[in-house]
Amino acid sequence: MKRPKIVVLGAGYGGLMTVTRLQKQLSNNEADIVLVNKNDYHYETTWLHEASAGTLHHDKVRYDISSVIDKSKVEFIQATALKVDHQAKKVQLDNGELSYDYLVISLGGASExxxxxxxxxxxxxxxxxxxxxxxxxxxxxxxxxxxxxxxxxxxxxxxxxxxxxxxxxxxxxxxxxxxxxxxxxxxxxxxxxxxxxxxxxxxxxxxxxxxxxxxxxxxxxxxxxxxxxxxxxxxxxxxxxxxxxxxxxxxxxxxxxxxxxxGVRGNPIIEASEIENMRGRVKVEADLRAPGFTDLFVIGDCSLVINEAINRPYPPTAQIAMQQGELVAANITKLVKGDTNLNTFAFDNxxxxxxxxxxxxxxxxxxxxxxxxxxxxxxxxxxxxxxxxxxxxxxxxxxxxxxxx
Amino acid sequence: MKRPKIVVLGAGYGGLMTVTRLQKQLSNNEADIVLVNKNDYHYETTWLHEASAGTLHHDKVRYDISSVIDKSKVEFIQATALKVDHQAKKVQLDNGELSYDYLVISLGGASExxxxxxxxxxxxxxxxxxxxxxxxxxxxxxxxxxxxxxxxxxxxxxxxxxxxxxxxxxxxxxxxxxxxxxxxxxxxxxxxxxxxxxxxxxxxxxxxxxxxxxxxxxxxxxxxxxxxxxxxxxxxxxxxxxxxxxxxxxxxxxxxxxxxxxGVRGNPIIEASEIENMRGRVKVEADLRAPGFTDLFVIGDCSLVINEAINRPYPPTAQIAMQQGELVAANITKLVKGDTNLNTFAFDNxxxxxxxxxxxxxxxxxxxxxxxxxxxxxxxxxxxxxxxxxxxxxxxxxxxxxxxx
Missing domain, CATH: 3.50.50.100 (FAD/NAD(P)-binding domain)
Structure with missing residues (x-):
């Protein structure tokens, strides 16, 4: 039996939360986990204003990805993801190509x-x-x-x-x-x-x-x-x-x-991959999958979650991205184990x-x-x-x- | 009896050595001492390459002039000296004018x-x-x-x-x-x-x-x-x-x-003041006075001292400037005390x-x-x-x- 391959794009708040949860919840025999990130380090987006002003050194704002992933379970690829070919279930990278069974897009936003x-x-x-x-x-x-x-x-x-x-x-x-x-x-x-x-x-x-x-x-x-x-x-x-x-x-x-x-908008990869979006952000389903997909999750700045109370989207924050990461990890674990009854996301502010x-x-x-x-x-x-x-x-x-x- | 006024232009190696020696050798009754410098700090010219490369912080390379002068004896004026009117025995500053009885030009060089x-x-x-x-x-x-x-x-x-x-x-x-x-x-x-x-x-x-x-x-x-x-x-x-x-x-x-x-040449003030020079440097007499002057000393990068052994000028260094400063202080002290038999300079390398x-x-x-x-x-x-x-x-x-x- 072939192990399903889970690919996570981006090691920001959402991506790292997904991967660190997945590596706890799944054994080596159950799935292959691949994390793709442009840099070999994670940085705290919410601390960047300090590094920009010069009040905190940027080395305090980042840490090596290798220090938080379980290398026996997660393969790390340093690359920039350019496009998702969801028909062929493949991701185009700047230095190659990657196939997936489950994909998590947690790539962060771009300036608007x-x-x-x-x-x-x-x-x-x-x-x-x-x-x-x-x-x-x-x-x-x-x-x-x-x-x-x-x-x-x-x-x-x-x-x-x-x-x-x-x-x-x-x-x-x-x-x-x-x-x-x-x-x-x-x-x-x-x-x-x-x-x-x-x-x-x-x-x-x-x-x-x-x-x-x-x-x-x-x-x-x-x-x-x-x-x-x-x-x-x-x-x-x-x-x-x-x-x-x-x-x-x-x-x-x-x-x-x-x-x-x-201003912040979604990552350009969303538009390049022709996934339904509003300014690069995908209005995700309750289980955090992109509409019409069974294998593609979007979290963090590229996702849009509506605050029902005011009928407006929640602002993209580290807090919501991390909660989404936890939920996506739980849902992918379910899918890998054959359970299609997925959890639904509710932001706990x-x-x-x-x-x-x-x-x-x-x-x-x-x-x-x-x-x-x-x-x-x-x-x-x-x-x-x-x-x-x-x-x-x-x-x-x-x-x-x-x-x- | 009027006290003679000694004006020292520049708080580099030569100028500060002159002033710190003068303030020891002369009493308040014997002379007025004025030090003029562009900044309120002295910097170590010979350490500037370190500050430029970023290997040493510039605050390690400088110190406040007030920390080394005896304020009861030396008046410090923060100004840029522009020109010497040796006929009228006056120095033009960017913020005023200053008369002198004895003048020491110890202003450092300029890039050539x-x-x-x-x-x-x-x-x-x-x-x-x-x-x-x-x-x-x-x-x-x-x-x-x-x-x-x-x-x-x-x-x-x-x-x-x-x-x-x-x-x-x-x-x-x-x-x-x-x-x-x-x-x-x-x-x-x-x-x-x-x-x-x-x-x-x-x-x-x-x-x-x-x-x-x-x-x-x-x-x-x-x-x-x-x-x-x-x-x-x-x-x-x-x-x-x-x-x-x-x-x-x-x-x-x-x-x-x-x-x-x-390249280093003398300070522009030398040429502006029409003192005989070669590329802004004055070939000083043995007592470190400019040729033809009884009241005007030139030391440091603006002075030219010939190394008789090879018949070429000594390169302008901190070492020679400091030795010149010591000698000038001794000679001015002599003049103030009425002794015209001045010491002659010999560089001790x-x-x-x-x-x-x-x-x-x-x-x-x-x-x-x-x-x-x-x-x-x-x-x-x-x-x-x-x-x-x-x-x-x-x-x-x-x-x-x-x-x-």
Missing amino acids: TFGIQGLDKYAFSISNVNAARQIREHIEYQFATYKVEAEKKSERLTIVVGGAGFTGIEFLGELGNRIPQLCKEYDIDQKLVRVVCVEAAPSALPGFDPELVKYAMANLEKKGIEFMIGTAIKEATPEGIIVAKGETETEEIKAATVVWAA KGTVCSLGDDDAIGVVFGKKVTGTKASFMKKMVDNRALFMVGGIPLTMKKGKFNLL | TFGIQGLDKYAFSISNVNAARQIREHIEYQFATYKVEAEKKSERLTIVVGGAGFTGIEFLGELGNRIPQLCKEYDIDQKLVRVVCVEAAPSALPGFDPELVKYAMANLEKKGIEFMIGTAIKEATPEGIIVAKGETETEEIKAATVVWAA KGTVCSLGDDDAIGVVFGKKVTGTKASFMKKMVDNRALFMVGGIPLTMKKGKFNLL
């Missing part, structure tokens, strides 16, 4: 620029470790260059953050703490530095409790962050950005650094904490509002929990956040 | 590009703390960007060092140690990195013992440095450099980073050590050749001695190099 001109070319996106490192170095290089040039360009010391959503606000929190360090490092007067957040929506952190949003903005403003809320970016240019001002006018904000932190730098945060945890060092402590516990879920105590001890205030 | 096109625009020069920081950040930014870009530009990982003189070789030594760190930091295969040293003269380190030069080149080559000796840079461009190849041909070396470490990174060096010390860890140890002792001469044990303990192998 909503067609705003120049953003893809002139703005940075906090999308992975490589990008985070470049943002960190770009900002430092601007500060170093400002200090050298005879004719000072003040825009070198201006950073625009596009979007006051979760990622934008968390990045601003880190910048608020990082800027004084950078000014010290490069002998620059902090008054010369501008950090401007531009958000098209009428409020920062849409969906968050207004009282918490007010707290967050006030505390970030205390750290020197400027907000332009209800202001749309019309264009990104080599010199900075153009924003809308009133109905017809525009205004230029000169900035050497523009970071776009406003344990709350959300948005950090405002290492020392401050806001959040709703188990239905209760928290702010300040208490929220910051909880945020670190959330981060540590993700490590614990995948790699247990050893990984948590190695990569966890224990700089508790 | 010998008219090679594009060098001033496209090449970096290891000239001060600001420049060193920018070189460090520029190199890091190239590595970070290489990792992100879809179409890899290999020239981002190429560094050209123009000149295999003292500074060039010492910088290459640091790069040899730094490149493996950078490759680890940015997940880059070291085989992709090129460090090329281009030197027009027929040998590296002209004037050094050939056996030691051979040792240095072999050890740097082991660390991956390529040498193009006897090769002239014809031009620097935004893409890299053009070098001469044979009599008529040229060759392009694409490089995102070009560091020019080949204690030897020269050229570092090849933190862990290796070559040198001739008290007439004996040294290499390897022994030479490296001696180099650190030389560096510590400069600190001790100016700031005694406290400064040496604070900024000294004690990572002895």
Whole structure:
């Protein structure tokens, strides 16, 4: 009897949770498990804003995949998945091809620029470790260059953050703490530095409790962050950005650094593989399979799960991806064992904490509002929990956040 | 009776030695001492190659001027000196004017590009703390960007060092140690990195013992440095450099980073002040006064002292500048006290050590050749001695190099 082959694409929160559960639930005789990932490491997407600001080294943000998989059960292939041929049950990789019996697409999202001109070319996106490192170095290089040039360009010391959503606000929190360090490092007067957040929506952190949003903005403003809320970016240019001002006018904000932190869409592989989707995201069935498929699961940023209470999709988060990973592992285990009565997914929202730098945060945890060092402590516990879920105590001890205030 | 006013321009090796000796030798009643410097800190010019490579933080390379001057005796003015009006006995500063009775010009040199096109625009020069920081950040930014870009530009990982003189070789030594760190930091295969040293003269380190030069080149080559000796840079461009190849041909070396470490000339103030000079350097009298002046001393990189043995100028080094500073302090003390029988300068060459990174060096010390860890140890002792001469044990303990192998 041939063992079924389970292929998991992507070693993010969802993918690693799937694989680490599968390797516990299935024996060597029951299935072959293959994990495909572009890098030989996993990175904490939700910590990338720290690596981008330079407040946390990127090696703290990633760990080797080999440290959490059971190599006697899981084969790891370092490759980029390009397309799924679901007819032939094969995945095209950049360095080969892979057949599967069950496929899990857990590839994470891509930046969504909503067609705003120049953003893809002139703005940075906090999308992975490589990008985070470049943002960190770009900002430092601007500060170093400002200090050298005879004719000072003040825009070198201006950073625009596009979007006051979760990622934008968390990045601003880190910048608020990082800027004084950078000014010290490069002998620059902090008054010369501008950090401007531009958000098209009428409020920062849409969906968050207004009282918490007010707290967050006030505390970030205390750290020197400027907000332009209800202001749309019309264009990104080599010199900075153009924003809308009133109905017809525009205004230029000169900035050497523009970071776009406003939109996420699904991975391009979804569209390339002609799976039914909305902006690269698949509205999955209750068992997390793509509609019309018996062998193809989609989780994480590429999946769309509706919050029935408000009839809108849940935002793609690490929390939901990990819960999906657990469920997919259970369902594939069932299928391998011949049980077609699959479990259905229900998101168990344990709350959300948005950090405002290492020392401050806001959040709703188990239905209760928290702010300040208490929220910051909880945020670190959330981060540590993700490590614990995948790699247990050893990984948590190695990569966890224990700089508790 | 009016106290004479002694003005010292520049807080480099020579200037600080002058001031710290003067403040010991003269009482408050005997003279007013003013020190003028662009920054409120002194930096170790001979350590800048380390800050530029990123192997030593620039804060280890500098210290506050206020920590070594006696504020009850010395007035410190932070300003850039532009021109000396020796007729009126005044110095023009960027923020005012200063009269003097005795003037010491100890301002350090400027980069000499010998008219090679594009060098001033496209090449970096290891000239001060600001420049060193920018070189460090520029190199890091190239590595970070290489990792992100879809179409890899290999020239981002190429560094050209123009000149295999003292500074060039010492910088290459640091790069040899730094490149493996950078490759680890940015997940880059070291085989992709090129460090090329281009030197027009027929040998590296002209004037050094050939056996030691051979040792240095072999050890740097082991660390991956390529040498193009006897090769002239014809031009620097935004893409890299053009070098001469044979009599008529040229060759392009694409490089995102070009560091020019080949030439030093005197400070522009010398020419601006119409003091007799050769490429900004003043061939000083035996008492270190500029020819024709009774009140104007020139020391350090702006001065030219002939080595009678070979009838060529001594290279401008920290060692000679400090010895000049001691002599100038003694001579001004004499003048203030009414003694016109001034001391004459004779350079006491204690030897020269050229570092090849933190862990290796070559040198001739008290007439004996040294290499390897022994030479490296001696180099650190030389560096510590400069600190001790100016700031005694406290400064040496604070900024000294004690990572002895």
